[in-house]
Amino acid sequence: MNTNKKEIPIFFALDDNYIPFLAVTLQSIIDNSSENYLYNLRILYTNISKENIARIKKFSKDNIRIEFVDLNYYIDRIKDKLYTRDYYSKDTYFRLFLPTLYPEYDKVLYLDCDIVVLDDIAKLYNINIKNSLLGAITEETAIYTPEVKNYAKRVIGVSDNKHYFNAGVLLMNLKELREFGLQEKFLYLLEKNIYSVAQDQDYLNRMCKGRVKYINQMWNKSPAPIKNVNTNKIKIVHYTLARKPWHNDAVLYSEYFWKYAKKTEFYDEILEIKKNYTQEQLKEDEEKTKQLFELAEFETQCVGYDRGPRSYSKIKNTILSLRKKNVLIKQSEDRLAILDEIARLEKEGKFDVDAEKDPPTIPIMPGEVDYLNEKLTSKLKTTVANTIGLGFLKELLRKNQLMIKEINGLENLNNLTGGAILTCNHFNPFDVFAVETAFRSSNKKRKTLYKVIREGNYTNFPGFYGYLFRNSNTLPLATSPKAMEEFIKAVEKILADDEYILIYPEQSLWWNYKKPKPLKSGAFRFAAKNNVPVVPIFITMKNSDKIGNDGFPILEYFINIDKPIYPNENATVKENTQNMKDKNTEVWKKIYENFYNIPLEYTTVIENTEDDENG
CATH class of the missing domain: 3.40.1130.10 (Glycerol-3-phosphate (1)-acyltransferase)
Known part of the structure; x- marks a missing residue:
């Protein structure tokens, strides 16, 4: 093995449930890899069987290293603080600990395992992000879904919806993130704020905003209903939300998934998963997506409330109880517009401009004001x-x-x-x-x-x-x-x-x-x-x-x-x-x-x- 090859460090985080789909992701990386690089893949986990570890290690090659890293010892210290919802597991938070866990690296890739890679992943790693904390790609849901768009701006506080990134494909500047104190800031925010829509993605966006280099959308392309996409330029397909080709036939770009799935020993298992996935489950997936957007809308209505676990929960429960009694708590459109205007002014650096219109100025004439109250x-x-x-x-x-x-x-x-x-x-x-x-x-x-x-x-x-x-x-x-x-x-x-x-x-x-x-x-x-x-x-x-x-x-x-x-x-x-x-x-x-x-x-x-x- 040529150890002089440039290393491409890549991290995943998952449990046993996602092993078959990790196999598809790995197959796509291998098929598009270059002999000029050494791809060092680490799978962070808390619950993966020895059998599945052995099966995934079969993907190892001269230029592909695979290592499984058990993080039970690490996550036990903070697991009670980690909020999860729906299909999320606590493993999804692992990417936030990479700067501390791997001080030997200055830059790494983090990838979700519901993706397929259509080009050499080394090209993404080699992008120069300079002193940015992250290289990331816009979350497409925030482009075409009003609820997520408003949530990103008003709850997370990004400058606009195009600067709310998806955390499933990240080029992480570990050197800068260590100096920034990412883990310390994250653990502090866990105590002070609850972000319940996209969880770790929301925390990353909140903490790193202003220090993100945005990379071409083709490096994280979801099967979203967006027109005029040149499919020949797609580098990574990311099957986000309920758009899973192993559940549903009607998923855009599913042909790429099946192309690589057929090459793995997990192919028959994946077919069996799809065969056993019922119409009722598909409807549940649709309902969960709808609920996610409703949650984003609800969270946006809670803008300005203390997001600490105790006080935020109290306010949230108060609002929900009032809604059940048909008492509508609606934020003033005027105030929401002012918040948007403040966000715009801050983004443009116009700090000395009022966010609200002043009354017209009628000039003061000499002698008009008795400044010292002498009369x-x-x-x-x-x-x-x-x-x-x-x-x-x-x-x-x-x-x-x-x-x-x-x-x-x-x-x-x-x-x-x-x-x-x-x-x-x-x-x-x-x-x-x-x-x-x-x-x-x-x-x-x-x-x-x-x-x-x-x-x-x-x-x-x-x-x-x-x-x-x-x-x-x-x-x-x-x-x-x-x-x-x-x-x-x-x-x-x-x-x-x-x-x-x-x-x-x-x-x-x-x-x-x-x-x-x-x-x-x-x-x-x-x-x-x-x-x-x-x-x-x-x-x-x-x-x-x-x-x-x-x-x-x-x-x-x-x-x-x-x-x-x-x-x-x-x-x-x-x-x-x-x-x-x-x-x-x-x-x-x-x-x-x-x-x-x-x-x-x-x-x-x-x-x-x-x-x-x-x-």
Whole structure:
């Protein structure tokens, strides 16, 4: 045997039930293999008989090595955490442990065994995925099935349905996956989230999004009802869902399966399986597929709910019980559209664009705004507005429409001796009330918290909220240069008087968005010019078990107040602006990652698709 041949490491995971179909897969790999490579095949299992192991090992050749790896010892440690459904077994999770189990490999192939390979599998292995975590192929069900399409975007959080991959054919960058900490992240997510539609595939998509190189669809072609497919270019046929040629005659591309099945000693057994598969079982398969799509639709309706095993199950059972009583819990189409818009904006990197339309901006004219409440009428309006606003806040808290679970770091406000800029993430019109509550909980009760707002919110916001915008110690920005001069002078006077100003440096409101967005410089420039500190506030959230009128859970807020960031007296205004902004960014990132126990990642990363020459 020539041991100098380049090795192609390939992994499978299965049990005794799939041995006949593994044999067909192996036959197709062997028939299309090249003598220039050594194909090292490892079958990971927990339940395969010695007889079947011996039968599969007969496929070994000079350039084909086959090894069976018993993982009972490994899976016993976590088997109780592994959720399975329908035809899934716990073996399907094995691919997630490959980076840890095989540190000697930097790159491997993982293949399901309900496939046939029509070209040299080494060509797939040789695709350069650079520093991507995975090379993968789009899940075709997410292309033509609306329920799965929406599920992929709204539940798993991929940028679009074409970036939801099928986990049955994977080119795995084990080196990068080890550095990424795939196994640790997966075991953590098992404790925090339940994904019940495609299970391990969903976890992989959730964890690896943004770091996947997408390969030509012909390397994972399902018998899906998609038009204009050039069958001569198909490299792998993947018999997904209930489309199994050993059960059903009416399966697209089944001729490839039978071509290789006839060459194996399992052929008669497979024919017997097909012969004994009843019409009732075929109908059950159709019903399971239908139920799968219904589950995906249901899970999509549960978007925003805590997916932890306890709280998610509780909410899910509540919704199901209400449905049985014909009480419809439907998520607001308006809110769902906003979530889609946020996903689009994040993907395109447009973090400073509001996801919801602002009222038209009517320019503020010079002298129009009494920023410092110097007029008697302004003082009276502010007193009335603040009284009304305080009553409104108490009502929000009483009705659990605003739920403040914790306020952390109050000492960082208490210890301040002069004025300061407060920064906060912006995700809800009511988050200003959360900051106000924290401010009033400190020893700064006698101080005033001014709020910087947009020009249009001051000049053209209707009704009750418009009244509060105009009169509750707000500082509207202005497009008029002269009016903006008045704004700047007011900021300088307020800070000189040792008062406080709340600024949202993200410059956009994204509803219930949990990540910190990139910051603009304005708040930090004001702090640097006026030689005052910035107090970073970042609000984290968890879902309560209460559902709001929009069909989404009401969030519990955790208000995190970090240590003040002071300007450096030896630095320029420009240097201090940048330094303070950078420190604020790091503080928010740290709070986010510590609270949610996940790295801060955006979908803005460009994901490449493999050129046609590789497909």
